[in-house]
Amino acid sequence: xxxxxxxxxxxxxxxxxxxxxxxxxxxxxxxxxxxxxxxxxxxxxxxxxxxxxxxxxxxxxxxxxxxxxxxxxxxxxxxxxxxxxxxxxxxxxxxxxxxxxxxxxxxxxxxxxxxxxxxxxxxxxxxxxxxxxxxxxxxxxxxxxxxxxxxxxxxxxxxxxxxxxxxxxxxxxxxxxxxxxxxxxxxxxxxxxxxxxxxxxxxxxxxxxxxxxxxxxxxxxxxxxxxxxxxxxxxxxxxxxxxxxxxxxxxxxxxxx
Amino acid sequence: xxxxxxxxxxxxxxxxxxxxxxxxxxxxxxxxxxxxxxxxxxxxxxxxxxxxxxxxxxxxxxxxxxxxxxxxxxxxxxxxxxxxxxxxxxxxxxxxxxxxxxxxxxxxxxxxxxxxxxxxxxxxxxxxxxxxxxxxxxxxxxxxxxxxxxxxxxxxxxxxxxxxxxxxxxxxxxxxxxxxxxxxxxxxxxxxxxxxxxxxxxxxxxxxxxxxxxxxxxxxxxxxxxxxxxxxxxxxxxxxxxxxxxxxxxxxxxxxxxxxxxxxxxxxxxxxxxxxxxxxxxxxxxxxxxxxxxxxxxxxxxxxxx
Amino acid sequence: xxxxxxxxxxxxxxxxxxxxxxxxxxxxxxxxxxxxxxxxxxxxxxxxxxxxxxxxxxxxxxxxxxxxxxxxxxxxxxxxxxxxxxxxxxxxxxxxxxxxxxxxxxxxxxxxxxxxxxxxxxxxxxxxxxxxxxxxxxxxxxxxxxxxxxxxxxxxxxxxxxxxxxxxxxxxxxxxxxxxxxxxxxxxxxxxxxxxxxxxxxxxxxxxxxxxxxxxxxxxxxxxxxxxxxxxxxxxxxxxxxxxxxxxxxxxxxxxxxxxxxxxxxxxxxxxxxxxxxxxxxxxxxxxxxxxxxxxxxxxxxxxxxxxxxxxxxxxxxxxxxxxxxxxxxxxxxxxxxxxxxxxxxxxxxxxxxxxxxxxxxxxxxxxxxxxxxxxxxxxxxxxxxx
Numbered sequence: 001x002x003x004x005x006x007x008x009x010x011x012x013x014x015x016x017x018x019x020x021x022x023x024x025x026x027x028x029x030x031x032x033x034x035x036x037x038x039x040x041x042x043x044x045x046x047x048x049x050x051x052x053x054x055x056x057x058x059x060x061x062x063x064x065x066x067x068x069x070x071x072x073x074x075x076x077x078x079x080x081x082x083x084x085x086x087x088x089x090x091x092x093x094x095x096x097x098x099x100x101x102x103x104x105x106x107x108x109x110x111x112x113x114x115x116x117x118x119x120x121x122x123x124x125x126x127x128x129x130x131x132x133x134x135x136x137x138x139x140x141x142x143x144x145x146x147x148x149x150x151x152x153x154x155x156x157x158x159x160x161x162x163x164x165x166x167x168x169x170x171x172x173x174x175x176x177x178x179x180x181x182x183x184x185x186x187x188x189x190x191x192x193x194x195x196x197x198x199x200x201x202x203x204x205x206x207x208x209x210x211x212x213x214x215x216x217x218x219x220x221x222x223x224x225x226x227x228x229x230x231x232x233x234x235x236x237x238x239x240x241x242x243x244x245x246x247x248x249x250x251x252x253x254x255x256x257x
Numbered sequence: 258x259x260x261x262x263x264x265x266x267x268x269x270x271x272x273x274x275x276x277x278x279x280x281x282x283x284x285x286x287x288x289x290x291x292x293x294x295x296x297x298x299x300x301x302x303x304x305x306x307x308x309x310x311x312x313x314x315x316x317x318x319x320x321x322x323x324x325x326x327x328x329x330x331x332x333x334x335x336x337x338x339x340x341x342x343x344x345x346x347x348x349x350x351x352x353x354x355x356x357x358x359x360x361x362x363x364x365x366x367x368x369x370x371x372x373x374x375x376x377x378x379x380x381x382x383x384x385x386x387x388x389x390x391x392x393x394x395x396x397x398x399x400x401x402x403x404x405x406x407x408x409x410x411x412x413x414x415x416x417x418x419x420x421x422x423x424x425x426x427x428x429x430x431x432x433x434x435x436x437x438x439x440x441x442x443x444x445x446x447x448x449x450x451x452x453x454x455x456x457x458x459x460x461x462x463x464x465x466x467x468x469x470x471x472x473x474x475x476x477x478x479x480x481x482x483x484x485x486x487x488x489x490x491x492x493x494x495x496x497x498x499x500x501x502x503x504x505x506x507x508x509x510x511x512x513x514x515x516x517x518x519x520x521x522x523x524x525x526x527x528x529x530x531x532x533x534x535x536x537x538x539x540x541x542x543x544x545x546x547x548x549x550x551x552x553x554x555x556x557x558x559x560x561x562x563x
Numbered sequence: 564x565x566x567x568x569x570x571x572x573x574x575x576x577x578x579x580x581x582x583x584x585x586x587x588x589x590x591x592x593x594x595x596x597x598x599x600x601x602x603x604x605x606x607x608x609x610x611x612x613x614x615x616x617x618x619x620x621x622x623x624x625x626x627x628x629x630x631x632x633x634x635x636x637x638x639x640x641x642x643x644x645x646x647x648x649x650x651x652x653x654x655x656x657x658x659x660x661x662x663x664x665x666x667x668x669x670x671x672x673x674x675x676x677x678x679x680x681x682x683x684x685x686x687x688x689x690x691x692x693x694x695x696x697x698x699x700x701x702x703x704x705x706x707x708x709x710x711x712x713x714x715x716x717x718x719x720x721x722x723x724x725x726x727x728x729x730x731x732x733x734x735x736x737x738x739x740x741x742x743x744x745x746x747x748x749x750x751x752x753x754x755x756x757x758x759x760x761x762x763x764x765x766x767x768x769x770x771x772x773x774x775x776x777x778x779x780x781x782x783x784x785x786x787x788x789x790x791x792x793x794x795x796x797x798x799x800x801x802x803x804x805x806x807x808x809x810x811x812x813x814x815x816x817x818x819x820x821x822x823x824x825x826x827x828x829x830x831x832x833x834x835x836x837x838x839x840x841x842x843x844x845x846x847x848x849x850x851x852x853x854x855x856x857x858x859x860x861x862x863x864x865x866x867x868x869x870x871x872x873x874x875x876x877x878x879x880x881x882x883x884x885x886x887x888x889x890x891x892x893x894x895x896x897x898x899x900x901x902x903x904x905x906x907x908x909x910x911x912x913x914x915x916x917x918x919x920x921x922x923x924x925x926x927x928x929x930x931x932x933x934x935x936x937x938x939x940x941x942x943x944x945x946x947x948x949x950x
Contacts, residue, residue, distance in 0.1 A: 051834050073833040083834060091827040094820075095941045101817070102824045105836035108817045112845070115816035116809065122816060126944050151941050167835070294737045353930060360681070363740060364886065365929045367685070368922040371879055375919035489875070493745050500741065533756045540745050547738060548730030 004029045004064060004208050005050070005081075005175055011058035012042075012049050012232075019045040021232035022059065027175070032201070032209045034219040034240065037229035038253055043212045044086050046229070047177050051083055052076045063175070078106050082173035084164045086180050086212075092153040096144060096163055099152055100133045103167035136166045140196045157184040161193065169200060178211040182218060190215060194222050216244070228252070264404040270522040271515075272410055272479055275417035278514030279472035280495025282424065282507060283465035289441040289505040290461045293351060293362045297370035299492015301339055301346075301466050304373050306390070306473030306483045307381055309335040313391055328393040335470040343466025344459045352458065370492070378485040387484040390477030413475050420471065424464075425507060437461055441505065490536075501546045503553025512554060517543065577620070578627030578635040584611075586642040589901070590649050592909060593656045601909045625937070628894065630946050632811075640804065647796050657792035658864070659908055664799040665861045667900040668806045670884050671893055672853030675810060677882070678891040678939075679819060680846035681826030682728070683740040686747040687881040690720040690851050692873025693750075694858025695768070696760060699868045702769040709771045713859045720855025721848045728847050732840045747875040754870035765869025768862045771795070778863070795864045802860065803897075806853055810893050813849075815944045822846055823942075876918050883921040886928055889935030898937060 005027040012020040019042045027033055035043050048054045050061055052073035060069045068076050082103065090099050101108070108125065109115070115122055130148070138145040140162040144155075152160060161181055168176055178197075182190040201207050213219050219226060220240045228236040228243050230252040236243045243249050280302060287295045309331040316330055350369060354362045378384040394409035428434035439447040440457045448454050476491070477483045498517045502509025520542050524535030546554075588608060595601055615621050628635055650656040669691050676682045684690075694716035701712045727746055731738040755763045770779030771794070778794040813819050821842050824832040829839055862868050880903065888899025907917040928935060 053830060053834070073830075074836045074838055077834060077836040085831065089828055089831045091824060091831075093827070093941075094823055098820055098823070098942055101820055102832065102837075103835050105821070110817055110821070112818065115818045116812045119812065123945060149941060149943060171835075294740070296740075350926070350930075357929075357933060360683070360736065361929050361933055363683075363737060364882070365926055367740075367879070368883075368925045368929070371876065371918055371922035372926070375916075375922065379916065379919060490748055493741065493748060496741055497745065500738065531756060533752050537749055537753070540749065544730050544742060544745075547734065547742075551731075551734040551738070 002029075002065065003027060003062075005210075006062050007046070007050070007059065008061075009059035010046070010049065010056055010061060012045055012054055013057050019232050020049065020056075020059075023229070023232060023234060025227055025234060027208060027210060029174075029208055030205065031224045032211065032222055034223035034226040035210055035212045035229065036214070036216075036219060036226055036243075037235075040231075041229040041252075042232040043229055044179055045232070047083060047179055047210075047212070050076070050177065051081060077171075080174035081177065082168040082171060082175070083177035084161075084168050084179055084181060086183065088157070088160050088164055090152050090160055090164055090167075093151055095149045095151055096137065096155075097130065097133055097148040099163055100137065100166045100170050101129065104129060104133075104170045106171055133166070133170060136170055136200075137162070139199055140166065140193075158189045158193070161185065162196070165193075165197065172204065174206065174208060176207060176209045178209060178213075180212055180214065182213060182215050190218055194218055198222060216240075220244075259403065261403040261405075266522050266526060268406075268410060270518045271414055272518075273521060274515035274518035275414055276472055276475055276479070276491070276514075277494055277498050277517050278421065278511050279417065279468050279475070280491055281498040281502065281510035281514045282421070283468050284496050284499040285502075285504055285507060285510040286437075286461055286465045288499070290437060291351065291458060293359065294366070294496070295346075295351070295465075296363060296367040296492065296496075297346065297373060298366075298465070298469055299488035299490070299495060300370040300373040301342060301488070302469040302473040302476070302491060303377060303483070303485060303488035304342065304473075305335045305339045305466075305470030306477045306487065307377055307384075307388075307485075308338045308470070309474045309477065310388060310390060310483060311381075313393075324393055327391070331393065332471070332474055335474055336467045339466040339470035339473075340463035343462040343464075343469075346466075347459050347462035351462075352455065370489070374485055374489065381485070384485050387482050390481050390483050392478065392481060394478055409478065413478065416471075417475070420468070421507075421511060424468075427464075428507070433460065497540070497543050497547075501543055501550075501553055503555035506553070506555045509553055509555040573623070573626040573630040575627060575631045575634055577623040578631060579638055581624045581627075582635065582638045582642050586645060590646055592905065593646070593650065593659070595909070598911065605906075605910070625940075629940055629943070632946065636804075636807070640800065643800060647793060650790075651793060652788050652790050654790050654792060657790050657796060659905065661792055661795045661799050661864055662861070663900050663904045664796070664803050665857045665864070666881070666884070666904060667897050668799070668803050668857040669854045670881050670896045670900055671803075671806050671810050672850040672857070673881055674850070674885060674891065674893065674896055675813065675822075675846050675853070676850035677885060679814065679822040679826065680843055681736065681822075682843050682847055683736050684724075684743050684847070684850070685740055685875070685878050685882065686727075686743040686750070687854060688873045688875075688877035689747045689750045690724060690854045691858035691861065691877075691881075692754075692868065692870070693720045693723060694855035694860075695862030695865075695868040695873070696754070696766070697855070698859045698862035699766040699768045700760070702863070703766065709773060709863065713856050716859025716862075717852040717854075717856035720858065721852040724847055724851035725844060728844065732843055743878075744875065747878050751870050751874050754873075761869070763870060765867055765871075767867050768865070770866065771798070771860075771863040779866075792864075795860070798860065799864075802857065806857075807893055807897075809853075814891075815942065818842075818845075819942065880918070880921060883925045886925050886933075887921075887935055889937040889939055891939035892935070892937045895935055895937035895939070899935075 003026040007023055007025040010020050010023040023046065035046065037043055045054065049056050052071055056069050060067060062068065063076070063079055063081060066079070068079065091102070108129065134145045134148060141159060144159060144162065152163060165181065181193060185193065201209065211223065223240060225237065225239050226243050227234055228249050235248045235252060236246045280298060283298050284295070287293055312331050312334040313327055316327055321327060346369065350365050351362060354365060394412055396407070396409055398405040398407045428438060436452045436457050439450065439452055440454060444454060476487060494517055498513030499510050500513070501516065502511070502513030517539055520539035521535050524538035525532055528534050528538065592604055595604060647657065647660065669687065673684060673687045676684045697716035697719050698712055701707045701715065727742055728739065731742050754760055760766060770777065772778055779791050781791045782789050821837055824837060825839055825842055833839055884899045884903050885896065887903065889895030903921060907914045913920055
């Protein structure tokens, strides 16, 4: 079976700290994987190396068979990898629509002539994409769909997370990396968010998701299997119920007696 | 080239390097502690120089004529005045903009630099003209074979070295220095450890501005002349020196300062027909270095958390 | 198919009233000579704006402009023509007016770099000067047609700007700041030591002439004497309108969105496919081209170029205009250019203090109202429709 994403012996250091230590991790197409582990275990660093924000000091990452270890972030996006950020990174002064469209870069015509001169054609492309963005955000929160041109700055955290996820989904990526999507949200809000993500996944069976989370209930409910990291290494792998009772995993989270 | 001329160039290069380093260290301190670029630093140097000059003129007019005393007074007054100015800048212009985009702080300090510069030009008596700066250091020189070592240059160099060493000691061996380094590393953690963030910032600005004052006086003593625009180019040079050395690192500032001076001297030697081009030469090399090593020759502090 | 949202459109009237008042005020301000009258007029202006603010009249005006921009732009152009016609034989006022128009064009170019892409350019006046010197050199030594000279001026500014920016493209903002400041300082010295370019005295620039029509001769319509500056007024207005439309369309397009994304968060932008270097260079080339073109025309208008007119301090004035007017808002740029350039001309006492004054104003703006006089509104791609 070919993996969609495969990391082999992936290593990344920050000064004296080894954030990723010879990590092997493989993602199968169409599955939902949970990436869990105590704070500082390298989960976000893994995302950052995969998406090209940091380089790797050792090992490799391949996507759909192609080596992306040294690829720039934008090439990785063009290949079909999209993400959200742990610390919500939206452009606050811009509108909801603008923020979502930033994620749509590869499907928009970026030519100078098109944008500045062929305004009629541009208008048509705009309207198509306006509808697409609206339809997408409606899945998550119909009220936001009525406020597409409002700046994001005034919105509560849960709405911002929704918009961030839409930004990641609008380009119809093959692989979606979610970094702690439920951070800052209540239990009910988290449940709602996950239902919406599953709904999107049902509409697009071609989507593979890797989700970093601390809320174990969520992980248990929606993931097919989990990978547990500690100190940059994989210490367990398997369905949630299995890793939850793994001795090493418990030690990692709770410490050794 | 004869040894005498060569040593002349070297001496000149060393002096320049020292002055640039003093400015560069200021930039690096501000960036290290607050992640900001204080573009008014060069102009604080100018104000320091003019404060020193005003002190001198004032004291002379009331009859003080002892040179060591005058020198001491000039230094003390300009250091204290600039330290106070630095703290005011930090308190009222920089700290309030902590939560605004970094660009705003850059812009506000740039504008402040203009305010300082223009105020000297407009309000100091005939500020638009260059002003003679008194020679307050002994002007004898020691003869070393083909080379004349001027005592005043030697003293200034020694002072510069002492200051840098002193600063390093301050940062590495004192509680204050520890506090400064802690804040530079991670503001939030430093605060939770009980460090008074505001106090550290104010003190850092005071130190940096005091260094600028010394640099300004030194500049005046070396060239025997000061003018309202002196800080502008010095500031730009000091800033680029801090960058190529690696923003946030004292060693980087020293390296950058002397590197820039060396480049300028090289340029002056290589292009004797147009001394104005030595700056173009030096800057071109520096910009090329920036392109090659954007984070500086010694690693720039990376502060962004992804 | 979602319904098209039909919102009632904002009325044009508030905008038209604002334009009419501003025109009348401007004519009065430009016409008045005696200092006490000028001061009185300025005080009146400030009071009027504050009153309008407190009576909530400014909001309808800005909505008017936001949604009926096309119509109001036409009125604004008409207003400018009215002002020009009023002073049709007054060389001094027309020269000032044309200077304002051309500086507005240049600052719009700066806005693309600074306000949209977030590329710090503190050498705006230097690039303006490069355009002006291009006119000087080409008009004096060659027979290149003058319209082509303008384009060459713009191209040269764009080229030199790119050379300057390329090394620091992949670094953080303050590098571009440093590089452009160094350039601004060094260019002035360069111009002063080069006698070929006239040294500190500068060079004369031959006035524009197109197809035999010399721009530097007064002319008559009917029996009325017209200042030759009217020729330049027409050209400058054309340039301003074209630039304004360009900037507007740029902002209201995917490219404008890219620039904003880069300015606000480079890391996230590159994770969504943006080639940061490409867009920064695009913005810089476009912006500098506009600045250089305006400068080339300005050289011909003024009749001479000198290093002292294009210093770092002048670049800071351009940045001040941008910040005061409202960064990213082209209307803000136009309004602020008028304020910043006309005030020192009318209030002779502050001429000497203008660098100090504007630096202080910008400090106040940054502390208390960083969005400027006319804040940039949220992007609306097609204001008259639902979006």
